[in-house]
Amino acid sequence: MMNSREDIRNIAIIAHVDHGKTTLVDQLLKQSGIFRENEHVEERAMDSNDIERERGITILAKNTAIDYKGTRINILDTPGHADFGGEVERIMKMVDGVILVVDAYEGTMPQTRFVLKKALEQNLKPLVVLNKIDKETARPEEVVDEVLELFIELDANDEQLEFPVAYASAVNGTASLDAENQDENMQSIYDMIVEHIPAPVDNSDEPLQFQIALLDYNDYVGRIGIGRVFRGEIKVGQHVSLMKKDGSIKNFRVTKLFGFFGLSRLEIESAKAGDLIAVSGMEDINVGETVTPIDHQEALPVLHIDEPTLQMTF
Ligand code: GDP
Numbered sequence: 001m002m003n004s005r006e007d008i009r010n011i012a013i014i015a016h017v018d019h020g021k022t023t024l025v026d027q028l029l030k031q032s033g034i035f036r037e038n039e040h041v042e043e044r045a046m047d048s049n050d051i052e053r054e055r056g057i058t059i060l061a062k063n064t065a066i067d068y069k070g071t072r073i074n075i076l077d078t079p080g081h082a083d084f085g086g087e088v089e090r091i092m093k094m095v096d097g098v099i100l101v102v103d104a105y106e107g108t109m110p111q112t113r114f115v116l117k118k119a120l121e122q123n124l125k126p127l128v129v130l131n132k133i134d135k136e137t138a139r140p141e142e143v144v145d146e147v148l149e150l151f152i153e154l155d156a157n158d159e160q161l162e163f164p165v166a167y168a169s170a171v172n173g174t175a176s177l178d179a180e181n182q183d184e185n186m187q188s189i190y191d192m193i194v195e196h197i198p199a200p201v202d203n204s205d206e207p208l209q210f211q212i213a214l215l216d217y218n219d220y221v222g223r224i225g226i227g228r229v230f231r232g233e234i235k236v237g238q239h240v241s242l243m244k245k246d247g248s249i250k251n252f253r254v255t256k257l258f259g260f261f262g263l264s265r266l267e268i269e270s271a272k273a274g275d276l277i278a279v280s281g282m283e284d285i286n287v288g289e290t291v292t293p294i295d296h297q298e299a300l301p302v303l304h305i306d307e308p309t310l311q312m313t314f
Contacts, residue, residue, distance in 0.1 A: 002201060003201070003202040003203075004198070004199040004200065004201055004202050005199050005200045005201075005202045005273065005274035006071075006199045007070065007071055007072060007199075008071070008072050008073075008074070008199060008200055008274045008275070009071060009072070009073045009074070009096070009097070009193055009194060009197045009199060010074045010076070010094060010095040010096050010097075010197075010200060010228070010274070010276060011073065011074070011075055011076070011095050011096070011097045011098060011099055011127075011193060011197055012075070012076045012077075012078050012091050012092060012094075012095045012097075012098045012099075012119070012124075013025060013075050013076070013077060013078065013098070013099045013101065014078050014088075014098050014099070014100050014101070014112075014115035014116065014118075014119060015100065015101035015102065015111070015112065015115070016102070016103070016106070016108075016109035016110070016111040016112045017111060018103070019101050019102060019103040019106065019109075019112075019131060019132075020101055020103065020131040020132060020170045020171070021077070021101050022077075023131075023170040023171055024099075024101055024129065024131060024168065024170040024189075025064050025075055025077070026170075027170050027173045027186060028064075028066055028073075028075070028186060028189065028190070029064055029066055029262060029263070030173070031173060031185055031186055032066045032067055032068050032190070033067075062076060062077045062214065062226075063075065063076050063077075063226075063260045063276055064077070064260075064262065064263055065259075065260040065261055065262060066190075066262075068190045068193075068194065069190075069194075071194050073190070073193055073194075074095075074260060074276045075099075076091050076094060076095060076276070078091050078092075078115060085114075085118070087214070088115060088118050089118055089122075090213040090214065090287065090288075091213065091214070092118055092119055092121075092122040092124060093122065093211075093213060093228075094213050094227065094228040094276060095124065096124065096125065096197055096198045096199075096200060097124050097125035097126065097127065097193075097196070097197035097198065098116075098119040098124050098125075098126050098127070099126075099127050099128075099129055099189075099193070100112070100115075100116055100119070100126050100127070100128050100129070100147070100163075101129045101131050102128065102129070102130055102131065102143060102147055103130075103131055103132050103143075104130040104131060104132050104133050104135065104138040104139065104140045104143050104167070105132060105135050105137045105138050105139060105143075107139075107142070107143045107146045107147075108143075108146045108147060108150045112150065113150060113154070116150060116151070116154060117154050120151070120154050120155065120156050120157075120160055123157070123160075124160075125159070125160065125196060125197055125198060126151075126156075126160055126163045127163060127164055127165075127166070127192050127193065127196055127197070128144075128147055128163050128164070128165045128166070129165075129166050129167075129168050129175070129189065130143055130144065130147075130165060130166070130167050130168065130179075131168050131169070131170050132169065132170075132171075133167045133168060133169050133179065133182065134169035134171065134172055134174075134182075140167055140179040141179065144165055147163075147165075148161070151163070164177075164192050164196055165177070166188050166189050166192055167179045167182070168182075168186065168189065169182060173185065173186060174186065175187075175188050175189050176188055177192075199274070200273060200274025201273065201274070202272075202273055202274060203231050203232070203273050204231075204232055204233050204272035204273040204274075205232075206231045206232050206273075207231065207232050207292065207293050207296035207298065208229070208231060208232030208233060208234055208240065208291065208292055208293050208296075209229070209230045209231040209232060209290055209291075209292060209298065209299075209300055210227055210228070210229045210230070210232075210234050210277075210279070210290065210291040210292075211227045211228060211230060211288070211289070211290050211291075211300045212225035212226065212227040212285055212286065212287055212288065212289050212290075212291075213226060213227045213228065213287065213288075214226040214227070214287065215285070215286070215287055216278065218280075221256055221280040221281075222280055222281075222283060223280065223282070223283055223284075223285060224258070224278045224279065224280050225278065225279050225280075225282065225285040225287075225289075226276070226277070226278045227276070227277070227279075228274075228275070228276050228277075229271050229272055229273050229274065229275045229276075229277065230273065230300060231273050232272070232273060232293070233270060233271070233272040233273070234254060234257065234270065234271055234272075234277070234279070234291065235254065235257075235269065235270040236254055236255070236256065236257055236268075236269050236270065237253065237254065238253070238254045239251060239252070239253050239294055240252065240253075240254060240291050240292065240293060240294065241291070241292050241293070241294050241297050242282055242284075242285060242289055242290075242291055243289055243290045243291075243292060243297060243298075243299035244284075244286070244289055245286060245288055245289055245302050249297060250282070250284070251294055252281060252282050253281065254279060254281055255280060255281030256279070256280045256281060257269070257270070257271060257277055257278070257279055258277060258278040258279070258280075259271065259275070259277055260276060260277075260278075265278060279291070288302040289302075
């Protein structure tokens with residue numbers, strides 16, 4: 001029997017610009033009570049490492065980690081624009097499902113199609129949130145039909161076609177599974193995530209495979225690789241191999257690992273299969289490369305990149 005990390009869900013949030021992605025994630029974070037916890041965490045971070053906080057290691061995070069009733073929900077933001085196609089694909093490789101946000105008045109738009117196509121191609125499980133339901137002009141029934149039509153046009157498989165729908169007003173912090181009545185909070189969205197998005201496979205007793213999907217940079221720790229642990233476990237101090245894209249191999253010692261907490265990153269000691277993390281200590285790490293144990297050098301298929309100039313810009 002396959003074990004799974006029931007304590008984690010990894011999802012990407014996708015939408016046409018202005019349909020309310022940012023507002024929705026903010027509300028989900030806020031309602032999960034993380035803002036309070038986060039203040040606490042930030043204090044600790046400051047005690048232990050002023051410099052890191054000052055240099056702003058927290059501000060570039062593209063992952064919002066939300067704790068909902070003991071389940072960690074990692075929500076990765078995705079650019080909607082076609083110029084960022086490679087980045088979108090890499091993000092899709094790190095997650096097990098997506099939340100598609102669609103404006104309940106505007107309906108599906110070009111970027112809705114673009115990002116949904118990428119998600120469906122990766123066989124990801126989609127959830128749909130029809131947002132801005134508070135607008136007088138909202139036309140939820142029609143827009144659900146439009147969304148379904150788009151799924152069909154994009155060749156969604158049978159399972160993907162059975163997407164659950166929540167109706168929401170991100171700006172008011174309300175949601176429900178029924179277009180007519182809004183609940184006073186967004187519980188139905190958290191529940192939908194936990195229920196419908198598959199938990200990551202737990203193969204943490206197998207040899208490590210950690211793949212870099214995004215790069216970041218920080219004055220204090222240098223180059224940072226962000227990605228998913230697909231297999232095994234990674235620890236600070238561990239000697240590992242970096243399987244380079246050109247086929248060469250570099251060994252190094254893991255100096256720092258970062259986990260995501262709310263909107264921040266904090267140092268952690270170890271991470272295992274299913275976790276999204278950031279790592280520093282390897283100056284020539286690149287997108288698509290795999291970190292493995294020295295005695296089990298097995299790379300994952302190299303991720304495709306089509307905008308190399310963007311690597312240092314987020
Ligand atoms: P993003 O580009 O998808 O991240 O969209 P934002 O979250 O920045 O939202 C775009 C605009 O829509 C902002 O002015 C928001 O205040 C507004 N907005 C977001 N959610 C709602 C909603 O549920 N109802 C209404 N009426 N406006 C919303």
